[in-house]
Amino acid sequence: MAVYTEVPDEALAAFLAAYEIGDLLSYKGIAEGVENTNFILHTTTGSYILTLYEKRVREGDLPFFLGLMQHLAARGLACPQPIRTRDGATLGRLCGRPAVIVSFLEGVSVRRPGVKHCRALGAALAGLHAAGADFPMQRPNALSVAAWRPLFEAAEAQADRVAPGLAARTRADLALLEGSWPQDLPGGVIHADLFTDNVFFLGDDVSGLIDFYFACTDSFAYDLAICLNAWCFEADYAFNRTKGQAMIAAYQAVRPLEPREVAALPLLARGAALRFMLTRLVDWLNVPPGALVKPKDPLEYDRRLAFHRKVAAAEEYGWSPVAG
Numbered sequence: 001m002a003v004y005t006e007v008p009d010e011a012l013a014a015f016l017a018a019y020e021i022g023d024l025l026s027y028k029g030i031a032e033g034v035e036n037t038n039f040i041l042h043t044t045t046g047s048y049i050l051t052l053y054e055k056r057v058r059e060g061d062l063p064f065f066l067g068l069m070q071h072l073a074a075r076g077l078a079c080p081q082p083i084r085t086r087d088g089a090t091l092g093r094l095c096g097r098p099a100v101i102v103s104f105l106e107g108v109s110v111r112r113p114g115v116k117h118c119r120a121l122g123a124a125l126a127g128l129h130a131a132g133a134d135f136p137m138q139r140p141n142a143l144s145v146a147a148w149r150p151l152f153e154a155a156e157a158q159a160d161r162v163a164p165g166l167a168a169r170t171r172a173d174l175a176l177l178e179g180s181w182p183q184d185l186p187g188g189v190i191h192a193d194l195f196t197d198n199v200f201f202l203g204d205d206v207s208g209l210i211d212f213y214f215a216c217t218d219s220f221a222y223d224l225a226i227c228l229n230a231w232c233f234e235a236d237y238a239f240n241r242t243k244g245q246a247m248i249a250a251y252q253a254v255r256p257l258e259p260r261e262v263a264a265l266p267l268l269a270r271g272a273a274l275r276f277m278l279t280r281l282v283d284w285l286n287v288p289p290g291a292l293v294k295p296k297d298p299l300e301y302d303r304r305l306a307f308h309r310k311v312a313a314a315e316e317y318g319w320s321p322v323a324g
């Protein structure tokens with residue numbers, strides 16, 4: 001359960017007094033999530049999410065994240081909307097942390113996505129890239145290739161106690177990716193963490209996208225590669241090409257990939273897997289004492305890397321030329 005910061009009732013009441021969201025009926029910590037402390041609030045006017053930003057979120061980035069959610073929502077994308085206080089502020093402080101209240105989105109995330117979910121996700125991702133096209137702010141990706149070596153070095157000495165040989169194979173992947181990371185691909189605002197837990201469905205349709213706290217300016221195809229990793233592997237770590245095909249085709253129906261993006265897809269997918277393996281590994285080895293959080297397993301991404309090491313061409317992820 002991701003509750004790093006306990007919020008006393010009195011502190012919450014004082015914080016909520018600045019908002020016009022009705023009277024608090026109940027609230028509780030949210031079990032899912034690993035980055036921030038989240039509470040669901042039920043008030044006389046509805047439900048809201050209260051987020052206290054923790055370790056990885058830099059306060060200086062919050063105007064980007066909050067501005068982006070407002071921008072996307074204004075373009076019709078279903079994402080959380082920051083709620084303003086009576087004074088018009090979206091960002092406040094609670095228990096020493098930056099804190100916001102955002103709108104609650106209906107829908108459920110799917111644990112085991114099927115082909116139809118992957119298809120819907122591909123279209124939603126392309127829609128997000130399109131909706132973010134005229135967002136004026138920039139935020140370099142703080143977890144792109146330049147950040148991977150420091151993460152690796154923080155975990156290297158203990159990596160082999162997580163899995164034998166993990167340090168050596170990660171070192172080799174890192175060296176290869178540092179030397180060949182694709183630059184100057186088409187890009188703009190990307191979500192950068194569009195895992196299944198960050199996408200809500202109502203029936204077969206995507207009803208909402210949440211958790212924009214890794215959003216940044218980077219290549220669109222890298223965002224797609226993150227999603228291929230998160231959505232298209234089976235429980236036995238076999239890549240499901242049918243799911244990949246459905247996702248990529250739906251993406252391309254909105255935004256066709258350029259040949260250089262297609263050519264880069266195997267490296268981008270490998271890099272995306274390495275990025276999540278490394279952040280998970282560091283978290284796995286550094287669970288804060290007393291935090292109610294279940295760290296995510298880095299080996300899930302080590303196993304995906306085993307697949308990516310063997311892939312030579314985008315076709316193996318399900319890419320095919322757009323007809324017409």
Ligand SMILES: Nc1ncnc2c1ncn2[C@@H]1O[C@H](COP(=O)(O)OP(=O)(O)O)[C@@H](O)[C@H]1O
Nearest residue numbers: 030032033034035036049080103104105210211
């Ligand atoms: N706007 C929202 N509407 C509905 N549920 C939300 C919303 N934001 C967060 N949640 C719930 O809180 C959980 C954790 O949120 P998330 O932003 O993923 O946390 P973290 O950034 O800590 O990983 C989500 O899986 C979801 O269940």
Ligand SMILES: N[C@@H](CCOP(=O)(O)O)C(=O)O
Nearest residue numbers: 033034035195211276280296
């Ligand atoms: N998606 C990342 C961890 C970030 O967690 P989230 O709850 O913010 O999606 C991972 O799976 O490693």
